[in-house]
Amino acid sequence: MMWQCPICDSVLYTPNDSVHRDNTWRCQQSHCFDVAKQGYVNLLPVQFKHSLDPGDDKSMVKAREVFLNNGHYEPLIQAIASDLQGRISQDKTYHLFDAGCGEGYYLRRLNQLLESHDITYYGNDISKNAVLRAAKQAHSMTANHQYIVASSYHLPVSKHSVDVLLQVFAPIPSTEALRILKRGGLWYQIVPNTLHLQEFKSLLYTNIQSHDPHQELDVNLINEFDVNFTLSLSSEEKAHLMAMTPYAHSATEDKRNACINSNSSLTIAFKVYVYQQFLMD
Numbered sequence: 001m002m003w004q005c006p007i008c009d010s011v012l013y014t015p016n017d018s019v020h021r022d023n024t025w026r027c028q029q030s031h032c033f034d035v036a037k038q039g040y041v042n043l044l045p046v047q048f049k050h051s052l053d054p055g056d057d058k059s060m061v062k063a064r065e066v067f068l069n070n071g072h073y074e075p076l077i078q079a080i081a082s083d084l085q086g087r088i089s090q091d092k093t094y095h096l097f098d099a100g101c102g103e104g105y106y107l108r109r110l111n112q113l114l115e116s117h118d119i120t121y122y123g124n125d126i127s128k129n130a131v132l133r134a135a136k137q138a139h140s141m142t143a144n145h146q147y148i149v150a151s152s153y154h155l156p157v158s159k160h161s162v163d164v165l166l167q168v169f170a171p172i173p174s175t176e177a178l179r180i181l182k183r184g185g186l187w188y189q190i191v192p193n194t195l196h197l198q199e200f201k202s203l204l205y206t207n208i209q210s211h212d213p214h215q216e217l218d219v220n221l222i223n224e225f226d227v228n229f230t231l232s233l234s235s236e237e238k239a240h241l242m243a244m245t246p247y248a249h250s251a252t253e254d255k256r257n258a259c260i261n262s263n264s265s266l267t268i269a270f271k272v273y274v275y276q277q278f279l280m281d
């Protein structure tokens with residue numbers, strides 16, 4: 001996969017493929033980006049930043065890291081891995097990119113579940129806090145992961161260079177997704193379904209609006225499936241789940257506590273869409 005300079009869009013060379021053997025990524029026009037000591041690269045120039053610390057803050061990232069590493073969303077990653085396994089071969093190499101990867105749980109688990117395949121894993125997030133944790137956790141495990149701070153609205157990735165795109169509860173415009181995907185490349189889009197966390201929603205809102213998560217995209221939809229299960233969580237785990245969702249910010253403390261202290265089990269409902277990039281324009 002080729003990186004692209006976020007300032008001038010020319011090819012960005014990493015230390016492995018450039019003549020420079022230092023820890024800096026450079027483009028032909030000499031724009032330089034240092035590899036941070038945790039192993040990620042910040043490719044979000046200040047002029048593209050709309051706030052000082054965009055994306056999820058440290059406490060949201062930490063809550064998600066603890067919650068996901070406890071395996072609560074394991075059925076989701078198992079379902080994605082098994083669909084993907086049926087579509088890729090062991091004789092080829094693949095570049096898999098997770099847009100808005102957060103602290104990188106899905107990339108780490110895919111790497112473990114698809115160990116017999118030759119896949120390089122990449123992730124971006126606009127939150128530096130998240131990317132730092134993703135790089136740190138992955139690099140203590142393996143070398144075939146690269147993480148960058150960047151917005152999914154302007155990815156520093158060359159066109160048609162990604163085999164598999166993963167999008168888990170994070171934004172990416174379809175134009176950008178289709179630009180970076182190779183011809184015939186796969187795009188896994190995961191969104192919450194109407195019943196997702198209905199027990200929280202019924203305590204938080206008087207009017208629960210049901211919504212159809214599907215958006216019509218000008219791309220081949222080759223598969224779609226539901227991943228539904230229930231979770232029985234301790235109050236502490238419910239607090240983590242609240243902290244990693246938008247409810248954490250919009251709900252009053254009373255309502256949040258009602259969710260955390262209720263003893264009902266929780267409905268988890270996801271929808272997975274699998275798209276395939278067109279083979280030609």
Ligand SMILES: C[S@@+](CC[C@H](N)C(=O)[O-])C[C@H]1O[C@@H](n2cnc3c(N)ncnc32)[C@H](O)[C@@H]1O
Nearest residue numbers: 055056100101102125126127151152168169170
């Ligand atoms: C709900 S979290 C999901 C994170 C991860 N995919 C997961 O499921 O664990 C949404 C993520 O999108 C990131 N995000 C929000 N806007 C973004 C943007 N414009 N570009 C890249 N990432 C963005 C947030 O920082 C956050 O990490």
Ligand SMILES: [Zn+2]
Nearest residue numbers: 005008027031
């Ligand atoms: Zn440049």
